[in-house]
Amino acid sequence: MLQISALVWTVTIGLILILLAGDLILAAVRPHRVGFGEATAWSVFYILVAVAFGVWFAARYGGEFGTEYFAGYIVEKSLSVDNLFVFVIIMTTFAVPAEHQHKVLTFGIMLALIMRAIFIALGATLLALFSFMFLLFGLLLIYTAVQLFRHRDEDPDIEDNVIVKAARRILPITADYVGGKLTTRIDGRWMVTPLFIVLLSIGSIDLLFALDSIPAVFGITEEAYIVFTANAFALLGLRALFFLVKGLLDRLVYLSVGLALILAFIGVKLILHWAHVDLNEGVPEISTPISLAVIAFVLAVVTVASLIKTRRDPTTKAHPGSLRAHPPKAKESSQEAGPF
Numbered sequence: 001m002l003q004i005s006a007l008v009w010t011v012t013i014g015l016i017l018i019l020l021a022g023d024l025i026l027a028a029v030r031p032h033r034v035g036f037g038e039a040t041a042w043s044v045f046y047i048l049v050a051v052a053f054g055v056w057f058a059a060r061y062g063g064e065f066g067t068e069y070f071a072g073y074i075v076e077k078s079l080s081v082d083n084l085f086v087f088v089i090i091m092t093t094f095a096v097p098a099e100h101q102h103k104v105l106t107f108g109i110m111l112a113l114i115m116r117a118i119f120i121a122l123g124a125t126l127l128a129l130f131s132f133m134f135l136l137f138g139l140l141l142i143y144t145a146v147q148l149f150r151h152r153d154e155d156p157d158i159e160d161n162v163i164v165k166a167a168r169r170i171l172p173i174t175a176d177y178v179g180g181k182l183t184t185r186i187d188g189r190w191m192v193t194p195l196f197i198v199l200l201s202i203g204s205i206d207l208l209f210a211l212d213s214i215p216a217v218f219g220i221t222e223e224a225y226i227v228f229t230a231n232a233f234a235l236l237g238l239r240a241l242f243f244l245v246k247g248l249l250d251r252l253v254y255l256s257v258g259l260a261l262i263l264a265f266i267g268v269k270l271i272l273h274w275a276h277v278d279l280n281e282g283v284p285e286i287s288t289p290i291s292l293a294v295i296a297f298v299l300a301v302v303t304v305a306s307l308i309k310t311r312r313d314p315t316t317k318a319h320p321g322s323l324r325a326h327p328p329k330a331k332e333s334s335q336e337a338g339p340f
Helices: 006-029 036-061 063-093 098-129 133-150 162-170 194-218 224-236 238-245 255-278 288-312
Strands: 183-186 189-192
Touching: 006 098, 006 224, 036 063, 036 224, 036 238, 063 098, 063 194, 063 224, 063 238, 063 255, 063 288, 098 133, 098 194, 098 224, 098 238, 133 194, 133 255, 162 194, 194 224, 194 255, 224 238, 255 288
Parallel strands: none
Antiparallel strands: 183 189
16 A cells, blocks of 8 residues: 655645646747747657656555556556547637647636546545445446547547537627637626637546546556556646647547547446455556556557558558447538637
8 A cells, every 4th residue: 555645745745736836827928939949959858847747656656656656647648649639620610829729628617627637635535435446337337449440430429519509508608719718808798708608628538538537547556646647747747749740630440439449448448446445455466567568569660551551551640549439420501700
């Protein structure tokens, strides 16, 4: 059992908040189009921070826990790439200006961190109280994997988001982004801008992603501290990664298949762990090093296969995949002005 002191928790959360605050300040003070060089530098920086933390963590608490952290980090990082697909769709759907995308992503990541922290606390409590939760989490991941594989060539329907629909019905919305503000006052009336709706959309989508990613990383480790840090460091690098690879995402045509395989594998791992604990100790378990090797192998294979596929057929485009099928939508009127 990993023993983490209140001081270590405090310092860790403080470090994450400092990094997040830096992103917020950059987005608010200097809104601009993030170039390839800047995105590369920030991506390398966040990866180095995550690796440095993992090295310190392994040296402080042992190689076994260190391996669990790195395995969890890789799982969350791979799942976060699917987030990037959806972010691209949201930015395109709502026609977010390039200079405001940095701000949208940073606030979206902050919302995701808050929601995932809640899910982590809830998940850790349930697993500590009820061992059969491993079985439920495992079945959830396998179901998600099957749905993701079935709808691997589809995109999630952003317009069908319940929260976004409700906001559009209830709130007065401006026609443009008003310099990147969330709210503004027009003719004495307070209104929200499309940027506010974009944040609602990203936040609600992140909530759905958390329902899959938290059980997935709990399949790697039961330690709430490792689950939290793996999620946090993977998400903190998401903003820079978006600007770095958004032009390359269309080439990862087999990513959804790879993620479905990883989720199914972790689901089986959770079910075997439940059977080992509750049914028979003779039931074999899948060790963390084996999990790390399988996850790395699947990601490597789908990446190489995707690049080969798109090189042979440049017209092939990747999709993030959806958890349910969507009926075809009617074409929107070309008379509409602006994103709303």
